[in-house]
Structure formats: structure tokens, C-alpha cells
Amino acid sequence: MGVTELKRKARRNRAIATNKVNAIKQLLRKPTIKNVDVEAIKASFAEKKAA
Known part of the structure; x- marks a missing residue:
């Protein structure tokens, strides 16, 4: 019996x-x-909340 290559x-x-x-x-390449x-x-969130 011969061997067939797929x-x-x-x-x-x-x-x-x-x-x-x-x-x-590609995923690991991102810094x-x-x-x-x-x-x-945190300060920027506080400023947005106050405004």
C-alpha cells in the first residue's frame, strides 16, 4: 500500500x-x-464632575 501525501x-x-x-x-509588538x-x-475626573 502506497503512502499518500496530503x-x-x-x-x-x-x-x-x-x-x-x-x-x-503582532499583539506582543505593542508597547x-x-x-x-x-x-x-483623578484630578481630571474631579474637574469634569465639578463642571
Whole structure:
């Protein structure tokens, strides 16, 4: 009995895996927000509430 290669399925599986890896890399590429001034944000909310 001969071995059959499912070339189209293999190509699709590789494409799906590559797309998942690229999506994860794209999400990780975004910078994290650091040094947020919490007090200034609270003050701005207080100003909006007073107005």
C-alpha cells in the first residue's frame, strides 16, 4: 500500500500555524503603558464632575 501525501492539507495546516504565530507577535509588538500619573487622572475626573 502506497503512502499518500496530503499536500493541500499540510499547506493549510502550516498557513494556520504561521498566522497564529504572526498574530501573537503582532499583539506582543505593542508597547506597554508605563509611568501613568494616577493623581492627574483623578484630578481630571474631579474637574469634569465639578463642571
